[in-house]
Amino acid sequence: MQQNxxxxxxxxxxxxAVVGKDDIILRVLTAILxxxxxxxxxVPGVGKTTLALAFSKALGLRYQRVQFTPDVMPSDLTxxxxxxxxxxxxxxxxxxxxxxxxxxxxxxxxxxxxQSALLEAMEEGQVTVDGDTYLIPxxxxxxxxxxxxxxxxxxxLPNSQMDRFTLRLSMGYPDRAAEIHMIRARQEGNPxxxxxxxxxxxxxxxxxxxxxxxxxxxxxLDYLLRLIEATRRSNVIRQGAxxxxxxxxxxxxxxxxxxxxxDYVIPEDVSExxxxxxxxxxxxxxxxxxxxxxxxxxxxLTTVKAPKLR
Numbered sequence: 001m002q003q004n005x006x007x008x009x010x011x012x013x014x015x016x017a018v019v020g021k022d023d024i025i026l027r028v029l030t031a032i033l034x035x036x037x038x039x040x041x042x043v044p045g046v047g048k049t050t051l052a053l054a055f056s057k058a059l060g061l062r063y064q065r066v067q068f069t070p071d072v073m074p075s076d077l078t079x080x081x082x083x084x085x086x087x088x089x090x091x092x093x094x095x096x097x098x099x100x101x102x103x104x105x106x107x108x109x110x111x112x113x114x115q116s117a118l119l120e121a122m123e124e125g126q127v128t129v130d131g132d133t134y135l136i137p138x139x140x141x142x143x144x145x146x147x148x149x150x151x152x153x154x155x156x157l158p159n160s161q162m163d164r165f166t167l168r169l170s171m172g173y174p175d176r177a178a179e180i181h182m183i184r185a186r187q188e189g190n191p192x193x194x195x196x197x198x199x200x201x202x203x204x205x206x207x208x209x210x211x212x213x214x215x216x217x218x219x220x221l222d223y224l225l226r227l228i229e230a231t232r233r234s235n236v237i238r239q240g241a242x243x244x245x246x247x248x249x250x251x252x253x254x255x256x257x258x259x260x261x262x263d264y265v266i267p268e269d270v271s272e273x274x275x276x277x278x279x280x281x282x283x284x285x286x287x288x289x290x291x292x293x294x295x296x297x298x299x300x301l302t303t304v305k306a307p308k309l310r
Contacts, residue, residue: 003261006207009198010058017054017191018047020178024171027276028055028143030259032204033211034251036166037122037142039280044147046171052103052143053192060200061100062137068110074117078127079134092129097121100137100201104144108157115161118142122164139204159239159283166248167273168280207258214254215264219307224249224270230300231282237296239283249277267306274301 007029014025028051031038040048049065056063066072079095096102097118104118121127125136144165146157162168174182185191199207225246232240241249253269260269275297284293 004207004258006199006203007259007261013058013195013198014051014054016194018051019182019185020174021047021051021171024051024169026259027167027169027273030252030255030273031167032059032139032141033208033255033258034166034248035139035141035208036248036251037144037164039162039165039168040143040145040171041168042145042147042171046173048143048145048171049103049105050192051171052101054195055143056101057192057195058198059101059204060197061139061204063101063103064096064099065103065105066096067105068107068114070109070111072110072114074114075129077114077117077121078129081130081132090130092132092134094134095127097127097136098134100139100141102140102142104142106146107144108146112158115157118144119161119164137201139201139208159281162280163242163244165280166252167276169276211255211258214257214262216250216254217264217309219309220253220265220267220270221250223267223304223307224253226304227270227274227300228278230304231278231297234296234300236285236287237282238285241278241281245278245281249274252277266309271301271306 010029011022011025015022018025028038032055040051042048052065053063055061066076075095077095077097079093079098081090081092083089084091102121107115107118117127121136121140122142125138125140126133127136128134142165173179182191228241228246228249231237234240249270252273253265256269256273257263257265275294279294279297284296
């Protein structure tokens with residue numbers, strides 16, 4: 001089965017601005033098709049904002065960005081009500097979340113109260129202001145970033161909010177060839193200006209609906225659940241993957257199959273995205289150091305046998 005030409009064109013456009021990160025581009029696109037949100041955990045300056053902007057342009061999405069600091073208030077995100085002196089009535093002024101693609105830059109540098117305001121939007125697709133509920137335009141996705149190397153002045157995201165992110169990714173530094181290409185391209189202007197719109201939000205919704213229809217066989221579903229259950233039985237994991245994590249893994253497995261041009265999920269779709277989908281959702285016992293945590297999940301992938309499809 002050949003890859004969808006729309007997928008090919010989308011990745012081609014985004015690669016104009018994001019060089020040498022094809023794998024990250026495909027993973028973010030997978031999360032978007034799975035109706036999910038993405039957490040980019042990386043050092044500053046590796047292209048996280050450029051990545052989000054390139055996706056917003058190629059997908060034809062309305063984009064907003066907030067640089068989070070301790071003084072960012074929940075109302076900056078949700079909006080607020082203000083008195084109209086002419087009518088004597090309160091009128092709603094939309095906040096930054098009323099968009100299609102929201103970039104939450106350094107989300108861990110704001111207060112837990114402001115983080116919670118984002119949580120409602122991510123989970124329910126709406127914001128509440130003065131008792132009134134306002135729907136966020138669809139599609140809606142969040143790309144949040146946090147810097148893992150610095151902790152001073154930060155508010156760690158609670159586990160309940162980490163669980164709302166479908167994938168946690170790290171872009172990493174570009175290789176030498178990609179960095180040379182990036183520097184040369186900047187001499188000719190901003191590469192973002194070359195990114196063209198491929199689809200609109202209605203077309204994206206159709207792609208998502210097609211992704212939802214990708215077939216997940218009983219054998220592959222059993223494999224997926226055995227991986228999830230292994231995180232709950234491990235004696236070095238204090239809190240295993242939740243049912244929400246299982247749903248997320250199923251969704252991204254379907255999306256990966258769709259991106260690859262298949263209408264059915266294979267075990268590799270599940271195993272390929274297992275770490276990025278699960279690692280940020282579980283809690284380890286104190287005997288497991290930070291440097292060993294990924295090894296625990298890698299061991300689960302090794303020991304849980306994948307089915308052989310007929």
